[in-house]
Each structure stands twice: as structure tokens, then as C-alpha cells.
Amino acid sequence: MAYVIKRICNSLLILFITISFVFIAGRLIGDPALNMLGSGASDLAINNLREAAGLNDPLFVQYVRYIGGILTGDFGVSYRYGYSVLPSENLSEIAQPVLDIVLERIPATFALAGAALSVAVPLGIFMGVTAAANPRSAADRIVTVLSLAGVSVVQFWLGLMLIVLFAVQLGWLPTGGYGGFSYVILPALTLAARPIGRIAQVTRSAVIQELSKPYIVTARAKGVPEFKVVYVHALKNASIPIVTMIGDELSALLTGAILVEKVFAWPGVGLLIIDSLSRSDLPLIQASIAVVAALVVTVNLLVDFSYRLLNPSIRLGHTGA
Amino acid sequence: MSDATTPELDDIKDARDVNITKLDYARAILKDKVTLVAVLFLAALVIFTAGANFLAPHPPTGLNFLDSLLPPLSRGANGEFYLLGTDELGRDMFSRLIYGARVSVSVGVIGALVSGIVGVFTGLTAGYKGGLYEDIVMRLVDGMLSLPSLLVALFVLFVLGGGFVNLILVFSILHWMVFARLSRGLALEARSSTYVKAAKALGATDMRIIFYHILPNVIPPILVLLTLEIATLILSEASLSFLGFGVQPPDPSWGLMIADGREHIRSAWWLVAFPGIAIFLTALSLNLVANWLRAVTDPVQRWRWFAKG
Numbered sequence: 001m002a003y004v005i006k007r008i009c010n011s012l013l014i015l016f017i018t019i020s021f022v023f024i025a026g027r028l029i030g031d032p033a034l035n036m037l038g039s040g041a042s043d044l045a046i047n048n049l050r051e052a053a054g055l056n057d058p059l060f061v062q063y064v065r066y067i068g069g070i071l072t073g074d075f076g077v078s079y080r081y082g083y084s085v086l087p088s089e090n091l092s093e094i095a096q097p098v099l100d101i102v103l104e105r106i107p108a109t110f111a112l113a114g115a116a117l118s119v120a121v122p123l124g125i126f127m128g129v130t131a132a133a134n135p136r137s138a139a140d141r142i143v144t145v146l147s148l149a150g151v152s153v154v155q156f157w158l159g160l161m162l163i164v165l166f167a168v169q170l171g172w173l174p175t176g177g178y179g180g181f182s183y184v185i186l187p188a189l190t191l192a193a194r195p196i197g198r199i200a201q202v203t204r205s206a207v208i209q210e211l212s213k214p215y216i217v218t219a220r221a222k223g224v225p226e227f228k229v230v231y232v233h234a235l236k237n238a239s240i241p242i243v244t245m246i247g248d249e250l251s252a253l254l255t256g257a258i259l260v261e262k263v264f265a266w267p268g269v270g271l272l273i274i275d276s277l278s279r280s281d282l283p284l285i286q287a288s289i290a291v292v293a294a295l296v297v298t299v300n301l302l303v304d305f306s307y308r309l310l311n312p313s314i315r316l317g318h319t320g321a
Numbered sequence: 322m323s324d325a326t327t328p329e330l331d332d333i334k335d336a337r338d339v340n341i342t343k344l345d346y347a348r349a350i351l352k353d354k355v356t357l358v359a360v361l362f363l364a365a366l367v368i369f370t371a372g373a374n375f376l377a378p379h380p381p382t383g384l385n386f387l388d389s390l391l392p393p394l395s396r397g398a399n400g401e402f403y404l405l406g407t408d409e410l411g412r413d414m415f416s417r418l419i420y421g422a423r424v425s426v427s428v429g430v431i432g433a434l435v436s437g438i439v440g441v442f443t444g445l446t447a448g449y450k451g452g453l454y455e456d457i458v459m460r461l462v463d464g465m466l467s468l469p470s471l472l473v474a475l476f477v478l479f480v481l482g483g484g485f486v487n488l489i490l491v492f493s494i495l496h497w498m499v500f501a502r503l504s505r506g507l508a509l510e511a512r513s514s515t516y517v518k519a520a521k522a523l524g525a526t527d528m529r530i531i532f533y534h535i536l537p538n539v540i541p542p543i544l545v546l547l548t549l550e551i552a553t554l555i556l557s558e559a560s561l562s563f564l565g566f567g568v569q570p571p572d573p574s575w576g577l578m579i580a581d582g583r584e585h586i587r588s589a590w591w592l593v594a595f596p597g598i599a600i601f602l603t604a605l606s607l608n609l610v611a612n613w614l615r616a617v618t619d620p621v622q623r624w625r626w627f628a629k630g
Contacts (some may be wrong), residue, residue, distance in 0.1 A: 010460060011467065014464040014465075018468060018473075022476060025476070026480070028480055044499065056527055147614075148608050149601070149605060150603075152552065152556075152601055152605040152607075152608055153597075153601050154556055154559050154576075154579075154597055154601065154604075155560075156559075156563055156579070157579055157593070157597030157600065157601075158597075160586060161593070161597065165592050168586070168587050181582070235500065255469040255471045256471070258472065258559055258564075259563070259564070273472070274564060277475065277479050277566075285479075289472060289476060296468065296472075297468070299525070300466075302465070
């Protein structure tokens, strides 16, 4: 239990440092008021914002105010989200809370990551087990090559190639955007390539290791069907490294989605981050990075805990650094 | 690479007794055709990267609007041959790929080396010394590893601006932890070994033990990780450059070439396809070589590679 608390505190500290770092580094890129309103804003509007948002206060005061706001769920407002030019000089009219904007994008990213994972997990495990059950066979070689290919390919390039093939040449699927089931197929497959490879590799080596153990010999001697020996006996005991890898890949999916969303114009958090960076929309950048970092840190924490729960031979805190 | 059957104890003993020379490594590589192809590809890549000025058939920035967007294997208006076609400005794709390799490969190699040196130094010292220092280092490692590195890299490059040097800086800051974690584990293991105890008894200083006695013994796994990290960084460079936060034009990098080609993806697939294939083959070769290195430097597995006959 002490270990759990220690890890949670550690994660909170890391998040706090990240948010502080983003706040301070964000001030290095120029006048925050100008960044918040865009280069098209009038001097009057910029001065008004400076006054209203307290940007003339010392940096430390602003920082404390910012952190205080976050603790109450207030990440600030964006004046530029959704507009290419500033639509009005009346700032309070166009202010949108950035946290709402980010949270609105979360479901699309989760849907994409979930779709990718629901392809990658069964396929990766199936490939890994098949290879492990027939070592040095043609199937084993094919799986090895495919899984290496999956981790060696650049995701966004794979996405572009899939678009060329299935959307442009064959016209079967849309090139991008957000809509029904047909829209999720290509981005999900793109995002799944890497986890399929990683999961297949880990499953293969874990199952091979299990298959060499005495209890497998016993099961075979008792006449248990080979299918059951591999899929029930060996796979079950090989599950710890596989689950760990799936968790690792889940957090990689959340950030990998940045590129895939960009390629397929998928309106998730990743696309929001790219857009807000390219517009230098500071409050939105800060909030979206904070939310994604919190998500990834949480996933990593849960994976760490589940790993320890699954494996009774690792006592909590024993191997922790 | 690995196999379900474990070698007999005698075999292991024999393999350890055999004095393995460089020639044996060469022989082992020749035996494994897939790795051989990967090594040859990487060698060709290095040669082309180093000799780009002589080996590229066309200048990478030579504009020639008469020959714009020619498909692969076509001839230009003046009879020049374009192996991989041309881009919208009539620049030869093959030459640009060669010059792009320069940027992409050197970002990967330098980034991995710098983060490797930082990580191995902190990891070995932390594992060997232990105590509060180790605690602080490993907490930092755990914390930084739990952050989404691509996102942090994006933001830092957004603040600092893209470019070659900043990319390497960002990669070093965000990738030393994997080396630190591995080295710390290796140092922990070595700390209780007889040879370290012997060196200590002879009065060797901590630094001497760490870098003169422990380091040479832990090189193989670090080398494997280094190879894998080069592949990872080449992929990351491509991603960041694609998003516009990495290498800046007119420097040709593979990721940037894909980004540029995207506009013409409907009509000129080769602009996007070839840089991606170049990245893919490079990363795949590095992964294959890493797998091979892991197998031949593993004392339990390597008997298979050096078995005579």
C-alpha cells in the first residue's frame, strides 16, 4: 500500500512539474497576450486582455493564479479556437473555457485508440501464439517478419499509403474525417500496426518460455488436446508480460494518435494539439498537454499496479525504485 | 531467433571455452542470410550518406521545371534518367533520398549516442553507488518515462524552434532514461560479482571500478539498446519533421519529404512512397541487427551461432 501511495505521489509530482514547465516555457515564445489573440488583434484588444487577465502582474503571481485555477478545474479561456480571425473586440463574448474544448475531443481519441487496440490485441496474441506453437516453421518466420515490420514502419506514412490504396485508388473508404464505421477503419488499422507487432513479439517469446516447462509436458502426457495446451495452459501463464505490453502500447497509442489524427483529419485531442501549436494558442496548448499527460501518466500507473497484482511473486514495493 | 530447446550444459561450457574471434562473428553473420542483407543495407546507407556529394546522380536542390513530377524510371526533357522519379520542382528523388539520409541517419545516430552516454553514466553510477543518489536518479527516470515523449518533444521544439541541433537536444533529454534504467540494473548485478569485489580489495576507486571494470562487461546489452534507439529516433525524427517541428526546409529529411509529397499524393504516389520505404528499411535493418547482436552476445544462446560444422 505504501508503494501505491508513493507511486501516486510521484506521478502527481511529475504532472505538476510538467504543467509548470509548460507554463514557464510558454512565456518564452513571446507576448502571451499577442499569442492568445493572434496577430490580427488590435492594440486595444491586446491591452484590454493584458489588463483583464492580469498579464501585467509579476510572473510568479500569474503562475500561482494559474496553478490555483487548475486545482479548481479552471485552465483558462481560448479566444481563438474555431476562428481564423478574431471575430469581435468584445473578448468576454468569444472566450471559451479550454478544458471544455479539450474534453470535447477526448471521446474521438478514445474511440480511435479503442478501435486500434481491439484489432491489435486479438490479432497480436493470435500471431504470437501461432508462431510459438510452431517454432521455426513458415508461420513463425512470417510472424517474426510481420511483427518487425510493424514496429519499423512510420505510422503516418502507413496511413498515407493506406489512403492512396483504399481511398484514392480503390475508393472503398473515405480519405479522412469523422463519421460512421467506415471512417474509423483506416486510422485504426494505421494505429494498430505497431502494437500488433509488439504484442506478437512478446506473446511469442512468453509462450515459448511457458511451453518448455514441466507442467506442459504433464498436460500433453495426460492427453490434453494440443490446442488447449497452447491456448489455455501456456497462454494463461504467459499473460503477465503480454498484459504489461498491452498497457505500454495503450499509452503509446494515446500519443501516437497525434500523427494518425493529423493524417486522417480525425477530430481528437491529437489534432487539437497540432492545431493549437500551429496557432500558438497558449491556453489551449497548456490545457491539452496537461490533459494528455494526465491520461498517459494514469494509464502507466494502472499498468504498473495491474502488473503487480497479476504477479503474486512480486511483492509491492520490493522491486520499485 | 530464440528456440524452445535449451542447450545442453556441455555445449554452453564449450562455447564459453572457445575463444571467439572477430572472424567468428563474421562467419556467424554470413550464416544468417537475413541479418547479412540488413548489414549490407546499412553499410550501403552509410556509404551513400558519407559520399552523397559523389554518389548522388543529381544535385538535391537542382530545380528543373521541365522535369517536374516525373514517375520513377523515366527520362527527362534533356535525356537524364530519374530512377525514382522527380518532385514538383523537378528535383531527382533518388538524390534527395541520399541527402535526406544524411540528416535522418545522423540525427538518429548522434541523438542515440548522446542520450546513451548520459544514460549509461547516470545509470552505472546510480546502480553502483546506491543510496539517496540512486533513489533520486531512478525516480527521475520513472517519472520521465511515464511522460508522453512525443508530446513533450513537440512542445519543446515548438518553443525552441525546429532544426538539427534542437532535435538532437530534445532526443537526448527524452531518451537517456532507457539507457539509465538498463545500466543501473547491470551495475546492480555487477556490484556483487567477484571481479568487482576483487578490484575493490585491491583499492580501486569507484570511478575506476565503474568505467574500467564494469563498463566493458556490460557493453553488449547497451549496444543492443543503442541499435534499437537509433531506429526509434529515426522514426521520431520523421514524425516530428512531418508535423513541421523537426528538420526545417530546405534541408531534406525523409520525414520532411513525406510531408512535402503529401500535397501530390493523389497524382504522384512516389513522392510519399520512397522516403517512407527508406525509413522502413533502415529501421527494419537496425531491428534485425539488434536481434542478432542480442543472440550472439548472449552466453546462453551464442553457442548456436559459433558451433563449428
